[in-house]
Amino acid sequence: MELSGIPADLLSTVQDAARASGVTRLALVGGAVRDALLHHQYQDPWRGLPDLDLVFEGSAEALARHLLHRCGAERVSELRVHGNYGTVELTLDGVRLDLAAARKEHYPAPGVNPVVEEGLLELDLARRDFTVNALALELPLNAVSPQRSVHQRLLDLHGGQDHLARRQLAFLHGTSVADDPTRVVRAARYGARLDFSLAPDAAKQITDTLEVWPWKWHVGDPPEQAPPALATRLRMELELLLAREPWPQALKLLQAWRGLELLDPGLQSDGRILRRLGQAQRLGLPLLTALVAGAADPIALAARLQLPLQQQRVLQQQHCLLAWLAEVRPEQVSAWSAADWTQALERQGWAPEAVAHAVCVLAQQAADGALWKPLLRWWGRWRHLQAAVTAKDLMAQGWKPGPALGEELRRLRWQRLEQLQ
Structure with missing residues (x-):
């Protein structure tokens, strides 16, 4: 089977190293096999070469050592050994390889990490997620002819080809x-x-x-x-x-x-989730944080998913901001200037990202924009506005460094903000 994009001698190089390291069986599995079949048999467009997942009966570390010895650092780079998992990640001739000793697994209880043991190639295929990802191209290790591809054998133990044909x-x-x-x-x-x-x-x-x-x-x-x-x-x-x-x-x-x-019942029932994440993408926000922001309990969900602490703090601040806005009547703030909004937001110390996430949430809830549009203007323009002069300019006029200088810069900034329409 032809595998588009793979350098001609890459698989034969791995086969040679596998023989030398005592590997008994070697197979290319997963996405590369699936995508090649889709491309050549079902005329799907070529999606580009994915990482190559190679599973074998033998030692991943021994195979990696033989590859490095045969090819040298010029061809092998980014070598990472994960001894506890029997896997190695490396790049050979510019192609990312994931080497893994064949394993079998079982789950002691639903949702927990599996217990993994060494196993045969067939057992490794049986532990995968979908039948179309359990397809494997077994690469012979006893061939002497350079035309090794003739002897490659497609393993389909779970009906993967049938599901490929059905696109299921x-x-x-x-x-x-x-x-x-x-x-x-x-x-x-x-x-x-x-x-x-x-x-x-x-x-x-x-x-x-x-x-x-x-x-x-x-x-x-x-x-x-x-x-x-x-x-x-x-x-x-x-x-x-x-x-x-x-x-x-x-x-x-x-x-x-x-x-x-x-994740959260609020997300499942959210009919405007795509609109919110589209807005977040336009604002350059992390999409996962934007997704979590629309949950019924975003703070708890962020903690469960173990989002970075900075993102968890942003979501906590967004929660406080939305709670504050919930107590504000639109008619109260309709006459607020850019300076009023800037002062109200910045005296709380809310991170700009928290304000931007609040915009994404509010924009899908309120059509009139009385609250979210000023927040969006603050995010995009008002927060960046500075005084017309710099500290250096003021010191040239006789101001001394210190609190008074900072206060004057803030006053001049507010003055510019007040002039905005």
Whole structure:
């Protein structure tokens, strides 16, 4: 099978190193195989070469050492060994490789991290998320001819080719979602990227799992007690969705599948979520923070997902800002000048990002803009406005450095703000 974009001798180089390191079986798995089949058999556009995932029965560290010895630092770069997980990340001839010893796993309880052990190639394929990602191209290790591609063998143990033809995503197991609910987010990622739908059994599994909520932790419980698949791993999948995928389509899929219930009921019922995130993108805000900002309890959700502390503080400030605005009647502030708004916002010490996130939330709730439009003007213009003269100019006029100089600069700034319409 032809693999577009892969340097001609890259796989044969890995095969040679695998033989030398004692690897008994070697296979290219996952996205590279899936995308190559879609391109060559179903005329999908070539989406570019993804990272190459290579799974084998043997030692990842030994294979990496032999690759480095054979190719040298000129061809092998960014070598990272993760001994505890039996994996290695490296770049060979400019192509990113993920090397992983074949593993098997089981989940002691829904949503927790799996227990992983060494296993055979077939068992490694069985632990994957979707049938189309469990396809593998086994690379022979006993060939002597340079035409090794002739002997490559496609492994399809779970009906992945049938689901490729149907353009469907199907889970490998009946408990796939209960074991790892982040697979719902992953399904939305692939569905948006590949234009795939859920297989009927996969859609039913998501619905049935969410209805019984098999995880011991529930939305509203202390965030720090959430299992990994409902916390940090969920955040990582959301970051990938928002950074790498057509996120409007992916979020539509998640809502259609009730997948946002994994995060917060307010997000699942939010009919203007795309509008809010579109506004956030235009303002240059982190999309994950903007997503969380629309939750029924954004502070708790941010803590559960373990967002960076700075982003958690921004969401806390946004909460305080919205609470303050809720007590302000529009007619009270309709006559406020730019200086009035600037003073009201800046004396609270709210971060500019907190104000911008509040704009995104308010803009989807209030049509008249009496509150959010002044906030947007402050974010985009008023906060950047400075006095017409600098401290250096004032000192040239005889002002001495100190509090009085700072106060004069602030007065001159307010004067400019008052003149704005």
